[in-house]
Amino acid sequence: MRLVIRDNAATVADYVAEYIKERILQFEPSAERPFVIGLPTGSSPIGVYKRLVAYHRDGILSFKHVVTFNMDEYVGLPRDHPESYHSFMWEHLFKHVDIPPESVNILDGNAADLQAECERYEAKIASYGGIELFLGGIGPDGHIAFNEPGSSLQSRTRVKTLAYETIIANARFFGGDVSKVPKLALTVGVGTVMDAREVVVIITGASKAIALAKCIEEGVNHMWTVSAIQTHPRSLIACDDDATLELHVKTVRYFKSIEQVQDEMIGRENLGLYGQVAGPLRYTVIPSGN
Numbered sequence: 001m002r003l004v005i006r007d008n009a010a011t012v013a014d015y016v017a018e019y020i021k022e023r024i025l026q027f028e029p030s031a032e033r034p035f036v037i038g039l040p041t042g043s044s045p046i047g048v049y050k051r052l053v054a055y056h057r058d059g060i061l062s063f064k065h066v067v068t069f070n071m072d073e074y075v076g077l078p079r080d081h082p083e084s085y086h087s088f089m090w091e092h093l094f095k096h097v098d099i100p101p102e103s104v105n106i107l108d109g110n111a112a113d114l115q116a117e118c119e120r121y122e123a124k125i126a127s128y129g130g131i132e133l134f135l136g137g138i139g140p141d142g143h144i145a146f147n148e149p150g151s152s153l154q155s156r157t158r159v160k161t162l163a164y165e166t167i168i169a170n171a172r173f174f175g176g177d178v179s180k181v182p183k184l185a186l187t188v189g190v191g192t193v194m195d196a197r198e199v200v201v202i203i204t205g206a207s208k209a210i211a212l213a214k215c216i217e218e219g220v221n222h223m224w225t226v227s228a229i230q231t232h233p234r235s236l237i238a239c240d241d242d243a244t245l246e247l248h249v250k251t252v253r254y255f256k257s258i259e260q261v262q263d264e265m266i267g268r269e270n271l272g273l274y275g276q277v278a279g280p281l282r283y284t285v286i287p288s289g290n
């Protein structure tokens, strides 16, 4: 696993947006071979979406051959409710780019048969040959998507009851009124996320500091479901300084030194993603710490 530390949420967003842009461009997606990406909602990815929209506006990035699968959706909230994840995604990303609407996949939290909807979703992901890159954020309790503490680390897409801490955290989107926050959600499982060929997680802010420390410095544990990322062969956490508050100084220095060595050996401008070196250097470098 790699940990990339930046000064603040804005520079984390710069890094992650550029990372995703490069991954899509290097993949050279086509109609027959689209780039399949898993996407989160929440405040963490908003800066990334803004930058992806800007890449599109500047003619650098197209979403014509990108297929998306969102992580989760509330149960029972009308699709056009301003706080539904459908609304969020169209507002922050999809309506600003050239993605064909049929390439957007978001769980239907109003389906008559919620279980069947979850099974349909998994089957659709499989029909594309799986997800290339899953981007995620986490809750303060270390949940990824809506995989609350205690979720099986092999879980698949399913109906989930939200933890009280999550309901309180998300009340800010419902005028601070806890009673208005849906108590159920559909969510991809931890296993669904970990099946992606690559996982990238954004962790910013002091409120996520304990979760980041649990995820990185302690063992894989279903009480901090994002910690499953330790078992993934190709994973990256992008965090800001505030999120490192609970990490050991040694941990922070270790991951910073890895980046520094990479920069010195290869040069930042030539360092592609996960050893895929862009520019004139074409050899493969696998950075340690992966």
Ligand SMILES: N[C@@H]1[C@@H](O)[C@H](O)[C@@H](COP(=O)(O)O)O[C@@H]1O
Residues within 6 Å of the ligand: 040, 041, 042, 043, 044, 045, 071, 072, 136, 137, 138, 139, 144, 145, 146, 166
């Ligand atoms: N289901 C979503 C998660 O996918 C998201 O990661 C989390 C964090 O949100 P924020 O980025 O706003 O802190 O919120 C919700 O619980």
